[in-house]
Amino acid sequence: MIKENLKRILNELPPGVKLVGAAKTRTPEEIMEAVEAGLEIVGENYVQEAEKVFSQIGNRVEWHMIGHLQRNKAKKAVKIFDMIQTVDSLRLAKEIDKQCKKIDRVMPILIEINSGKEEQKAGVMPEDAIPLIEEISALSNIKVMGLMTMGPFTGNPENARPYFQKTREIFEELKSRNIPNVEMRYLSMGMSNSYKVAIEEGANMVRIGTKIFGERTY
Ligand SMILES: *Cc1c(COP(=O)(O)O)cnc(C)c1O
Numbered sequence: 001m002i003k004e005n006l007k008r009i010l011n012e013l014p015p016g017v018k019l020v021g022a023a024k025t026r027t028p029e030e031i032m033e034a035v036e037a038g039l040e041i042v043g044e045n046y047v048q049e050a051e052k053v054f055s056q057i058g059n060r061v062e063w064h065m066i067g068h069l070q071r072n073k074a075k076k077a078v079k080i081f082d083m084i085q086t087v088d089s090l091r092l093a094k095e096i097d098k099q100c101k102k103i104d105r106v107m108p109i110l111i112e113i114n115s116g117k118e119e120q121k122a123g124v125m126p127e128d129a130i131p132l133i134e135e136i137s138a139l140s141n142i143k144v145m146g147l148m149t150m151g152p153f154t155g156n157p158e159n160a161r162p163y164f165q166k167t168r169e170i171f172e173e174l175k176s177r178n179i180p181n182v183e184m185r186y187l188s189m190g191m192s193n194s195y196k197v198a199i200e201e202g203a204n205m206v207r208i209g210t211k212i213f214g215e216r217t218y
Helices: 002-012 028-036 047-060 071-080 090-102 126-136 157-177 195-200
Strands: 018-022 041-044 062-065 083-087 107-113 142-149 182-188 205-208
Touching (some): 002 018, 028 041, 041 047, 047 071, 071 090, 083 090, 083 142, 090 142, 107 126, 126 142, 126 157, 157 182, 157 195, 195 205
Parallel strands (some): 018 041, 142 182
16 A cells, blocks of 8 residues: 555656655554655654664665754754754754764754744744844754745645745745855645645645555554
């Protein structure tokens, strides 16, 4: 099933749109099945879970952190991940930068936008995104490569459209500003129920779990 699901999704994604397989709660065997069917990027929400599956699957795929990263996990995270999609504060960016300096690498990151301006949600408020990115751009072991957003949870994907549009606007504004050490290449938006709308609104990276692996059982 996983193989068929993955191939179907890969076939229907427009050229230039990258697929991140959102793998939280999935076993290494399930993830491997997707990798064998052509999945190139695995997204994980927790450092501990990522460590376990990474030790079995390794560098044949890219690993992206798509869950909120706690600062005290940054040291481990920079050893596993090829991209951290969820940076939303200068404090977190500084910690990632510091840990990357120690192991002499530059971490590609996305800035997470709280496009629904929801109190409890992670992400920087839309109006604070550009000033934050200007500050982060001064850090030498981090490179901002784009934006990520979740948007409010909604049953109907049409309801997510305005939040994707808002994030796209910030993306385009940042592109036009040409901030040194900032490259607006990736716009990561859309999940199983909303990725088609997200692609219509400019996403070039989608994060899909359920539609690849089936319903999650915790
Ligand atoms: C779980 C998750 C997804 C994928 O969700 P599905 O609805 O299973 O496709 C995407 N992005 C993030 C950040 C997630 O935690």
